Amino acid sequence: MPMLEPSLPLARVRVYTLAEVAELTGASLGQLRDDCRARRLTHFRRGRTIGMTLAHIEEFVAVHTILAAKIAAMSELEEVVMMSRRNARRGTRWRAA
Secondary structure, eight states: OOOOSSSSOOGGGGGEHHHHHHHHHHOOOHHHHHHHHHOOOEEETTTEEEEEEHHHHHHHHHHOOOOHHHHHHHHHHHHHHHHHHHHHHHGOOOOOO
């Protein structure tokens, strides 16, 4: 079976410890560790040591970034839910026009 050539020489790939990733991203070290153990985060493991490359960190940040469009959609949904709850409290007194 032919071996694939890596896109970067392995000597140039930096693996950050989870403590460094927590400091860089502001995420909790415990949460990072739990997410890696549960395989919710892409990570690098050598023995019992867990680390992340810069590509892994960028993926983590991209997944946890909320875009302005998502925020606007969420606020519209919250408004609809609030109106729905208000109408539900009215009971039988509320009638559709």
